[in-house]
Amino acid sequence: xxxxxxxxxxxxxxxxxxxxxxxxxxxxxxxxxxxxxxxxxxxxxxxxxxxxxxxxxxxxxxxxxxxxxxxxxxxxxxxxxxxxxxxxxxxxxxxxxxxxxxxxxxxxxxxxxxxxxxxxxxxxxxxxxxxxxxxxxxxxxxxxxxxxxxxxxxxxxxxxxxxxxxxxxxxxxxxxxxxxxxxxxxxxxxxxxxxxxxxxxxxxxxxxxxxxxxxxxxxxxxxxxxxxxxxxxxxxxxxxxxxxxxxxxxxxxxxxxxxxxxxxxxxxxxxxxxxxxxxxxxxxxxxxxxxxxxxxxxxxxxxxxxxxxxxxxxxxxxxxxxxxxxxxxxxxxxxxxxxxxxxxxxxxxxxxxxxxxxxxxxxxxxxxxxxxxxxxxxxxxxxxxxxxxxxxxxxxxxxxxxxxxxxxxxxxxxxxxxxxxxxxxxxxxxxxxxxxxxxxxxxxxxxxxxxxxxxxxxxxxxxxxxxxxxxxxxxxxxxxxxxxxxxxxxxxxxxxxxxxxxxxxxxxxxxxxxxxxxxxxxxxxxxxxxxxxxxxxxxxxxxxxxxxxxxxxxxxxxxxxxxxxxxxxxxxxxxxxxxxxxxxxxxxxxxxxxxxxxxxxxxxxxxxxxxxxxxxxxxxxxxxxxxxxxxxxxxxxxxxxxxxxxxxxxxxxxxxxxxxxxxxxxxxxxxxxxxxxxxxxxxxxxxxxxxxxxxxxxxxxxxxxxxxxxxxxxxxxxxxxxxxxxx
Amino acid sequence: xxxxxxxxxxxxxxxxxxxxxxxxxxxxxxxxxxxxxxxxxxxxxxxxxxxxxxxxxxxxxxxxxxxxxxxxxxxxxxxxxxxxxxxxxxxxxxxxxxxxxxxxxxxx
Numbered sequence: 001x002x003x004x005x006x007x008x009x010x011x012x013x014x015x016x017x018x019x020x021x022x023x024x025x026x027x028x029x030x031x032x033x034x035x036x037x038x039x040x041x042x043x044x045x046x047x048x049x050x051x052x053x054x055x056x057x058x059x060x061x062x063x064x065x066x067x068x069x070x071x072x073x074x075x076x077x078x079x080x081x082x083x084x085x086x087x088x089x090x091x092x093x094x095x096x097x098x099x100x101x102x103x104x105x106x107x108x109x110x111x112x113x114x115x116x117x118x119x120x121x122x123x124x125x126x127x128x129x130x131x132x133x134x135x136x137x138x139x140x141x142x143x144x145x146x147x148x149x150x151x152x153x154x155x156x157x158x159x160x161x162x163x164x165x166x167x168x169x170x171x172x173x174x175x176x177x178x179x180x181x182x183x184x185x186x187x188x189x190x191x192x193x194x195x196x197x198x199x200x201x202x203x204x205x206x207x208x209x210x211x212x213x214x215x216x217x218x219x220x221x222x223x224x225x226x227x228x229x230x231x232x233x234x235x236x237x238x239x240x241x242x243x244x245x246x247x248x249x250x251x252x253x254x255x256x257x258x259x260x261x262x263x264x265x266x267x268x269x270x271x272x273x274x275x276x277x278x279x280x281x282x283x284x285x286x287x288x289x290x291x292x293x294x295x296x297x298x299x300x301x302x303x304x305x306x307x308x309x310x311x312x313x314x315x316x317x318x319x320x321x322x323x324x325x326x327x328x329x330x331x332x333x334x335x336x337x338x339x340x341x342x343x344x345x346x347x348x349x350x351x352x353x354x355x356x357x358x359x360x361x362x363x364x365x366x367x368x369x370x371x372x373x374x375x376x377x378x379x380x381x382x383x384x385x386x387x388x389x390x391x392x393x394x395x396x397x398x399x400x401x402x403x404x405x406x407x408x409x410x411x412x413x414x415x416x417x418x419x420x421x422x423x424x425x426x427x428x429x430x431x432x433x434x435x436x437x438x439x440x441x442x443x444x445x446x447x448x449x450x451x452x453x454x455x456x457x458x459x460x461x462x463x464x465x466x467x468x469x470x471x472x473x474x475x476x477x478x479x480x481x482x483x484x485x486x487x488x489x490x491x492x493x494x495x496x497x498x499x500x501x502x503x504x505x506x507x508x509x510x511x512x513x514x515x516x517x518x519x520x521x522x523x524x525x526x527x528x529x530x531x532x533x534x535x536x537x538x539x540x541x542x543x544x545x546x547x548x549x550x551x552x553x554x555x556x557x558x559x560x561x562x563x564x565x566x567x568x569x570x571x572x573x574x575x576x577x578x579x580x581x582x583x584x585x586x587x588x589x590x591x592x593x594x595x596x597x598x599x600x601x602x603x604x605x606x607x608x609x610x611x612x613x614x615x616x617x618x619x620x621x622x623x624x625x626x627x628x629x630x631x632x633x634x635x636x637x638x639x640x641x642x643x644x645x646x647x648x649x650x651x652x653x654x655x656x657x658x659x660x661x662x663x664x665x666x667x668x669x670x671x672x673x674x675x676x677x678x679x680x681x682x683x684x685x686x687x688x689x690x691x692x693x694x695x696x697x698x699x700x701x702x703x704x705x706x707x708x709x710x711x712x713x714x715x716x717x718x719x720x721x722x723x724x725x726x727x
Numbered sequence: 728x729x730x731x732x733x734x735x736x737x738x739x740x741x742x743x744x745x746x747x748x749x750x751x752x753x754x755x756x757x758x759x760x761x762x763x764x765x766x767x768x769x770x771x772x773x774x775x776x777x778x779x780x781x782x783x784x785x786x787x788x789x790x791x792x793x794x795x796x797x798x799x800x801x802x803x804x805x806x807x808x809x810x811x812x813x814x815x816x817x818x819x820x821x822x823x824x825x826x827x828x829x830x831x832x833x834x835x
Binding site for chain 2: 703705708709
């Protein structure tokens with residue numbers, strides 16, 4: 001785990017040396033990238049890896065008779081992530097060098113980032129739920145520290161606390177599930193539970209505690225899914241993710257792509273066999289499917305009405321994670337994993353590109369405000385003033401930023417607000433090109449983007465299970481996802497148009513500059529992935545493309561499906577979901593084009609979305625936060641206040657006061673004892689030695705002959721003593 | 728000479744040595760002159776030397792340990808006398824006296 005070592009080294013030793021620290025972090029990341037690749041390319045064509053994962057384990061916690069083993073294991077699912085996570089993380093690290101270069105707490109940032117990446121890698125290779133949970137919580141800590149990285153800003157630390165508390169609700173459920181699972185099976189090893197038909201059968205046969213009418217397998221699956229809901233920001237615990245963008249942009253990219261939210265889906269995928277065991281149309285599947293579909297819809301609707309460039313992406317992530325969860329809910333295991341994989345690349349790309357945009361607009365803004373003050377001229381003084389809108393404004397004498405710190409600016413300038421952008425196409429060509437690729441991948445632009453293939457896969461599964469086989473849940477999921485995908489394409493186009501097309505709407509946007517190479521390089525690499533990673537799982541019988549891939553077709557499916565006990569039944573190619581998929585992608589993009597790109601917004605013009613009757617509802621995110629404030633936070637505060645007043649003041653303080661009085665009496669007794677016995681005794685000892693000393697002092701006359709005499713007396717005394725002793 | 732030596736028993740030597748030691752001890756303890764005190768110490772050392780030699784000659788004539796010890800003692804006595812005399816001269820320069828009873832600077 002080089003990144004974790006890097007965290008330790010940076011935190012303990014090199015935290016004063018900026019350059020050294022980031023170099024260590026990046027090289028540690030590259031080292032683990034290389035190691036992961038070695039593992040990945042060793043296993044990627046093994047047929048039976050799912051049945052016999054490679055790895056090792058050691059006994060760790062003795063629990064009575066048995067020993068709880070922990071260890072690492074690489075199975076197909078883990079190997080796939082072992083490919084994706086380090087690639088994304090390495091690029092994000094490289095990007096951070098440029099992005100964070102002006103930050104005073106640069107080394108700390110890299111330390112946390114390393115721990116974050118290391119935890120995710122650890123989570124991926126864990127072979128049991130306990131170590132997975134440990135890394136899971138480590139990531140919770142890292143996200144807390146990183147979201148609240150600019151802790152001078154109230155919004156940042158509030159977001160950190162919110163993220164921490166919200167995911168904690170899910171973690172609690174996960175922990176319950178974990179305990180229950182251990183109580184039932186006596187092991188937490190994935191392979192021993194999830195690849196063991198007997199265990200699964202037994203879990204399925206045992207009715208759950210509390211008489212809920214479902215099997216133990218179902219209840220455990222639901223509890224563990226609770227962890228996913230928290231970590232992967234599914235409704236109803238989705239509220240933390242949009243606020244999580246308060247952290248630096250590379251952190252947003254980490255959270256949204258490679259680490260936090262992926263971990264949730266990853267674990268859900270891990271426990272897929274348990275879901276299967278709980279029944280094909282069981283409660284667990286239904287819950288997962290409904291929550292996923294609802295979240296996909298919720299996120300997509302909210303994203304349509306946001307102005308903050310990162311907030312759009314955050315809700316988009318929520319929505320896309322909903323796609324994955326919904327896919328799991330209808331049994332489309334491979335499709336969910338596939339979408340998670342492609343999404344990680346293009347969402348990391350989008351976040352980093354948006355960071356680059358923010359960076360550029362910030363520069364433009366500084367340029368403008370300095371020119372306006374007449375102090376500086378030209379680009380020469382530019383670099384030294386680079387601070388991002390989200391950065392610690394206290395460190396610089398801030399110009400704007402979106403938390404209204406810039407008092408001497410006439411208006412607070414928000415470099416993240418898309419209304420302040422426009423026309424960046426020509427100012428930031430690389431960012432534009434990569435953002436466009438990421439956006440098209442997100443929208444599912446047909447054939448040439450990764451997002452299309454993975455989304456298509458989900459559609460195909462949902463269509464097959466729903467409209468062909470008649471599963472009502474899958475039908476519902478299919479319809480909801482189609483609508484969500486339409487909106488996805490629409491808001492993506494809106495975002496691209498508002499940011500990059502038309503004329504600059506502010507001076508800042510007009511003076512934006514392209515970012516440094518350390519930031520654009522990762523964008524380009526990620527863009528390549530966003531385009532081509534989809535080809536690892538093209539259906540064999542897909543027209544043209546399936547034939548082109550030859551044996552490579554369905555590689556991911558064949559690889560990952562070996563995780564499952566039963567092979568998923570092969571889907572026959574069906575043109576309908578593909579047409580739907582192409583239709584919604586192009587339709588949404590076209591709609592966005594008509595509304596935003598044909599006549600780009602002018603400065604001061606209102607956004608057409610605001611004319612929608614539901615705009616306020618969407619803009620305020622369905623009022624979920626307000627609702628939670630009303631039903632959870634405020635009552636809790638009232639309870640806490642009352643508790644403080646009644647229990648704390650009334651009961652505990654009373655007890656404490658009583659205890660104090662009692663204590664005082666006891667103390668007085670002790671004092672008496674102390675005075676008479678202890679002090680008396682020690683004084684006596686003191687006096688004795690003092691008198692002894694006085695006597696000894698008199699012996700010391702300083703006269704040699706006296707000393708000689710005393711020596712003589714002593715010798716005689718010793719002689720006499722020995723004579724009597726040995727006679 | 729040889730006969731005479733052979734005729735003297737060991738305890739004669741020890742008596743002489745003890746007497747010498749006592750004289751030396753008395754001198755070291757009672758003399759008002761620091762040089763005499765030093766001489767007393769020398770006497771005691773020589774008493775020890777007599778003991779060493781007598782024991783060597785009578786009990787272990789084959790080994791040379793007794794001789795070696797006596798030689799050591801002589802060397803140490805010479806060194807001690809040199810240092811002692813130097814000290815006494817130095818003390819005299821400061822206090823104009825070599826009466827050991829008046830030298831109580833070692834007192835705490």
